[in-house]
C-alpha cells in the first residue's frame with residue numbers, strides 16, 4: 660500500500676519539530692530510507708505516521724486517511740519499531756515473537772507457530788529461540804524486535820535505525836531480508852538510518868529531512884550527491900557508483916558546525 664504525506668506538521672511541547680512535510684511517498688515493494696542529521700525529526704515523523712505523536716496534515720495509506728483512524732485500526736495496518744528495543748519482559752525469544760503474532764492475527768495455533776519459526780529462521784535467531792530476552796546482547800535483542808515486527812506482516816512497516824546495534828554480517832543479512840520481504844509481500848517499508856552506504860545500497864527511495872524540513876526525496880543516486888551531503892550533513896564526501904560493486908560514500912571531513 661502506497662503511503663503519502665501531505666502538509667504534515669508536528670509539535671512536541673513548545674517545540675515545532677516537523678514543518679509542512681509534503682509530497683513524500685513510499686511505495687509497496689520498496690524500501691524507503693529516511694535520512695538526516697541528529698535531531699532532524701526522523702523518529703518524530705515515524706511516530707507521527709504511527710499515531711504515537713499527534714500531528715496535523717494528511718497521512719494516506721492506499722488513499723485512506725490514516726490520520727483519522729483510531730489508533731487500534733492504524734495498528735492493524737502498520738507496525739512501528741522504535742529505536743530503543745530494551746525490555747524487561749520475562750519471556751523467551753520464541754514466546755516474545757509468538758506473542759507479537761498472536762496479539763495481531765486471529766488464526767489457528769499451528770499457523771502462528773510456523774510463522775514464528777519462519778521469522779526466527781529468516782533472522783538467524785533459531786539458536787536463540789529458548790533464551791530469555793533479558794539475557795540477550797543489544798544486537799540480539801534488536802534482531803528479536805525485528806522478528807516481532809515482521810511476524811505481524813503489516814502493510815506498512817516502519818523501523819527506526821534497525822541496524823544500529825548490529826554487526827556487519829547482521830546489517831547486511833537484515834537489510835537484504837527486508838528488501839526481499841518488501842518485494843515478495845508488496846510491503847511498504849520505511850527505515851530511518853544513519854549509515855548512508857547501507858541506505859545507498861538497499862533503499863529504492865530516500866526522504867531527506869533536516870531541522871524538521873524536507874530537503875529532498877528521490878532515488879539514492881539522485882539524492883546522495885556531494886553537494887547535497889555538504890548541505891545536509893556539513894561534510895565533504897566522495898561518492899562513487901561503481902558499475903559492478905555496491906555504492907560507496909566516503910566521508911572526508913566535517914566542515915562547519917552542524918548544529919542541532
Ligand SMILES: Nc1ncnc2c1ncn2[C@@H]1O[C@H](COP(=O)(O)OP(=O)(O)OP(=O)(O)O)[C@@H](O)[C@H]1O
Pocket residue numbers: 671672673674676695696697698699700701702703704
Ligand atoms: N518530547 C519532546 N519534547 C520536545 N522536543 C522533543 C521531544 N522529543 C524530541 N524532541 C526534539 O525534536 C527534534 C527531533 O527529534 P527526533 O528524535 O525526531 O530526531 P531524529 O532525527 O530521530 O534524531 P536522531 O538521529 O538523533 O535519532 C529534536 O530537536 C529533539 O530535541
